[in-house]
Amino acid sequence: MPGLDDVREDVERVRREFDSALSAANDGPGIESVRVEFLSRKGRIAQPFKVLGGLAPDDRGEAGRLLNELKDRAEGDVGKRIAASAAATRNARLEQERLDVTMPGPARPLGHLHPLTVVQREIEAIFLRMGFDVATGPEIETEYYNFEALNIPADHPARADWDTFYVSDTTLLRPHTSPVQIRVMESTPPPIRIICPGRCYRRDAQDATHSPVFHQIELLWVEEGLSLAHLKYVLELFTREFFGPGYEMRFSGDFFPFTEPSVQVHIKAPGAERWLEIMGAGMVDPAVLEGVGYDPERLSGFAFGLGLERMAMLKYGIDDIRAFLSNDLRFLRQF
Numbered sequence: 001m002p003g004l005d006d007v008r009e010d011v012e013r014v015r016r017e018f019d020s021a022l023s024a025a026n027d028g029p030g031i032e033s034v035r036v037e038f039l040s041r042k043g044r045i046a047q048p049f050k051v052l053g054g055l056a057p058d059d060r061g062e063a064g065r066l067l068n069e070l071k072d073r074a075e076g077d078v079g080k081r082i083a084a085s086a087a088a089t090r091n092a093r094l095e096q097e098r099l100d101v102t103m104p105g106p107a108r109p110l111g112h113l114h115p116l117t118v119v120q121r122e123i124e125a126i127f128l129r130m131g132f133d134v135a136t137g138p139e140i141e142t143e144y145y146n147f148e149a150l151n152i153p154a155d156h157p158a159r160a161d162w163d164t165f166y167v168s169d170t171t172l173l174r175p176h177t178s179p180v181q182i183r184v185m186e187s188t189p190p191p192i193r194i195i196c197p198g199r200c201y202r203r204d205a206q207d208a209t210h211s212p213v214f215h216q217i218e219l220l221w222v223e224e225g226l227s228l229a230h231l232k233y234v235l236e237l238f239t240r241e242f243f244g245p246g247y248e249m250r251f252s253g254d255f256f257p258f259t260e261p262s263v264q265v266h267i268k269a270p271g272a273e274r275w276l277e278i279m280g281a282g283m284v285d286p287a288v289l290e291g292v293g294y295d296p297e298r299l300s301g302f303a304f305g306l307g308l309e310r311m312a313m314l315k316y317g318i319d320d321i322r323a324f325l326s327n328d329l330r331f332l333r334q335f
């Protein structure tokens with residue numbers, strides 16, 4: 001019959017085995033299997049409790065105390081190891097998922113405005129400062145606004161210059177921004193002082209200086225008492241602002257059905273050999289003013305049509321108009 005000493009011995013032995021098993025366990029599952037082996041309902045610590053009933057009554061109290069102490073200590077130790085292992089797992093995860101909020105974010109390349117847009121806005125800003133408004137018109141335009149109202153009847157040979165992409169029998173992709181002049185004058189009483197930037201289309205074969213799609217900036221000033229001298233003054237002011245000092249400007253005769261007289265404007269960069277045409281211009285033909293219901297006896301005006309690509313090419317030294325449409329980032333990034 002087992003006695004108190006046997007229980008003591010058992011307790012000591014199980015404690016040692018428990019201690020070494022627990023210290024050998026090095027992860028969550030290891031600790032769990034030690035817990036099952038020693039602390040489950042039929043585990044190795046529960047077994048010695050079975051002998052309690054066979055002990056002398058005087059020894060039962062002490063034996064029970066020893067066994068409970070063993071059980072409590074083992075439960076405490078396993079609990080601590082489980083907590084420590086969970087904490088270690090969590091710390092390892094935190095360490096791995098560590099987020100340095102002071103780290104610079106991934107740099108996203110920022111886009112920027114297209115060089116033509118930059119130049120267009122620059123030109124708009126110059127004329128806005130001079131007191132002009134910005135007007136726009138449709139890119140699909142009627143023959144009436146494109147031609148008739150600009151003093152170009154159906155059989156006029158000047159149509160050949162602007163014959164372009166027809167959308168229907170009477171509408172076409174506009175070859176110039178001049179029709180906006182008519183639309184504005186029709187809907188606004190004088191005086192008129194506007195510029196109209198916009199896309200234009202022509203049946204031109206593409207090469208270094210021609211593109212079937214291009215941009216113009218139209219200008220129109222109608223008021224009492226305007227003369228060619230005012231046009232010249234406005235243009236001189238504009239070229240000085242846009243290009244800087246030292247550019248020379250030259251007027252020469254030309255023909256447009258909607259202006260009389262008509263001129264061509266050339267400019268020359270400082271030190272350059274060649275004069276470059278930048279626009280057609282002139283005094284608005286009285287027939288055009290009359291057509292929109294203005295009184296040509298009282299009012300006069302001037303207008304011009306400026307090539308936007310040409311201005312950007314001159315300003316930045318670009319020698320091929322196709323660069324604007326080719327979407328080549330090596331080109332675009334320079335602006």
Ligand code: DAH
Nearest residue numbers: 176178280281282303304305
């Ligand atoms: N519309 C003409 C063209 O595209 C340019 C032009 C000439 C516009 C004289 C004007 C002007 O306003 O007065 O060739």
